[in-house]
Amino acid sequence: MGAATRERIIEAGSILFRRQGYAGTGMKAIAAAAQAPFGSIYHFFPGGKDELTGEVIRAAGRVYGALVPRFFDGAPDTAVATRCAFRGAAETLRDCNYADACPIAAVALEVASTNEPLRLATAEVFAHWVGGLTARYEGAGLAPAVAHRLAVSFVSMLEGAFVLARASKNAQVVEDAGEIMFEAVRAALDKAAE
Amino acid sequence: MGAATRERIIEAGSILFRRQGYAGTGMKAIAAAAQAPFGSIYHFFPGGKDELTGEVIRAAGRVYGALVPRFFDGAPDTAVATRCAFRGAAETLRDCNYADACPIAAVALEVASTNEPLRLATAEVFAHWVGGLTARYEGAGLAPAVAHRLAVSFVSMLEGAFVLARASKNAQVVEDAGEIMFEAVRAALDKAAE
DNA sequence: GTCTATAATTTGATAGAC
DNA sequence: GTCTATCAAATTATAGAC
Numbered sequence: 001m002g003a004a005t006r007e008r009i010i011e012a013g014s015i016l017f018r019r020q021g022y023a024g025t026g027m028k029a030i031a032a033a034a035q036a037p038f039g040s041i042y043h044f045f046p047g048g049k050d051e052l053t054g055e056v057i058r059a060a061g062r063v064y065g066a067l068v069p070r071f072f073d074g075a076p077d078t079a080v081a082t083r084c085a086f087r088g089a090a091e092t093l094r095d096c097n098y099a100d101a102c103p104i105a106a107v108a109l110e111v112a113s114t115n116e117p118l119r120l121a122t123a124e125v126f127a128h129w130v131g132g133l134t135a136r137y138e139g140a141g142l143a144p145a146v147a148h149r150l151a152v153s154f155v156s157m158l159e160g161a162f163v164l165a166r167a168s169k170n171a172q173v174v175e176d177a178g179e180i181m182f183e184a185v186r187a188a189l190d191k192a193a194e
Numbered sequence: 195m196g197a198a199t200r201e202r203i204i205e206a207g208s209i210l211f212r213r214q215g216y217a218g219t220g221m222k223a224i225a226a227a228a229q230a231p232f233g234s235i236y237h238f239f240p241g242g243k244d245e246l247t248g249e250v251i252r253a254a255g256r257v258y259g260a261l262v263p264r265f266f267d268g269a270p271d272t273a274v275a276t277r278c279a280f281r282g283a284a285e286t287l288r289d290c291n292y293a294d295a296c297p298i299a300a301v302a303l304e305v306a307s308t309n310e311p312l313r314l315a316t317a318e319v320f321a322h323w324v325g326g327l328t329a330r331y332e333g334a335g336l337a338p339a340v341a342h343r344l345a346v347s348f349v350s351m352l353e354g355a356f357v358l359a360r361a362s363k364n365a366q367v368v369e370d371a372g373e374i375m376f377e378a379v380r381a382a383l384d385k386a387a388e
Numbered sequence: 389g390t391c392t393a394t395a396a397t398t399t400g401a402t403a404g405a406c
Numbered sequence: 407g408t409c410t411a412t413c414a415a416a417t418t419a420t421a422g423a424c
Contacts, residue, residue, distance in 0.1 A: 023218030109300035160354025
């Protein structure tokens with residue numbers, strides 16, 4: 001069951017990082033949350049906290065990147081899918097009492113100026129998310145530059161709305177932000193259809 | 195010159211918090227950056243790290259809230275002012291090599307689930323910024339609900355774009371986000387003028 | 389692979405001389 | 407008010423028994 005322990009450690013890191021950030025989360029706290037012996041962390045991650053954090057970042061990139069098809073497949077159009085994604089995020093935030101938003105945003109801000117390998121890991125995840133969204137907007141008929149700009153704004157808006165929503169314990173921020181993004185995508189689609 | 199020392203400590207905290215976050219910044223590092231003796235921190239902030247952090251948060255709220263008039267006074271209209279604000283932020287980010295974005299975003303994410311007094315302090319600052327922007331959009335003739343939604347989206351978009359820009363060391367994200375916000379404000383103004 | 393004990397540092401905070 | 411020395415606790419990481 002070694003694999004299960006390793007997975008539990010990554011999952012525990014993901015949960016604690018999004019609630020307390022990178023520096024605020026100790027290796028012992030991760031081991032305790034994963035119900036794993038402290039030594040197991042260094043067995044599975046000989047590179048220590050940096051290696052573990054890198055794995056948490058990449059795992060979050062895969063998990064949250066996989067949400068894009070969930071919202072965009074079968075939606076009437078990409079504008080509606082965009083709004084649904086923000087509404088879904090708002091509901092999720094309320095359900096967890098604003099504890100679990102993005103697993104890597106706090107880490108990204110902490111390591112951007114202090115840890116180059118981890119900064120690159122977060123940059124790759126954001127680029128992956130932006131790429132997935134760009135493909136959807138392009139598939140809806142938007143020019144590549146327009147699609148990319150909307151995708152960048154989608155991720156930026158959601159990440160920023162998470163910051164305000166967690167601070168205020170009010171998810172209406174996320175819905176307001178989603179409404180603006182909905183209108184932006186709708187306007188781009190209308191313009192492309194002219 | 196006691197006041198000067200106190201100000202230097204707050205300024206040092208503001209710089210270190212935005213680069214390393216709350217938990218990642220030690221009191222000794224703040225004292226060193228402020229060129230103040232370690233004991234002076236506890237002389238001026240008997241409440242310790244929490245009291246100092248609260249002051250840093252509130253100071254950032256005043257300083258950055260004062261930027262709103264800078265961009266909106268004298269601008270042709272609020273849509274252009276919105277875009278100018280994002281372009282200015284992008285330029286500032288490039289000039290500091292992506293080190294200094296928002297002083298409280300990282301802190302806000304770290305304390306939201308762990309420190310209720312500091313969470314409230316960050317929430318009040320975000321509300322102050324949103325309020326200042328809402329007043330500008332209302333002053334431009336937009337309905338209160340529309341103005342508020344645009345103001346919330348302004349702050350969310352900028353905060354989120356900061357996260358992506360710092361991670362990727364690319365300020366184009368901020369300009370792309372500003373273009374979307376420009377178009378959103380422009381569309382709202384056009385609709386209100388019908 | 390699991391688990392404990394511990395090393396070496398660093399943390400926030402305090403005491404007290406000057 | 408300034409500054410140093412120091413405390414107790416927490417940190418990352420390692421060694422080594424089982």
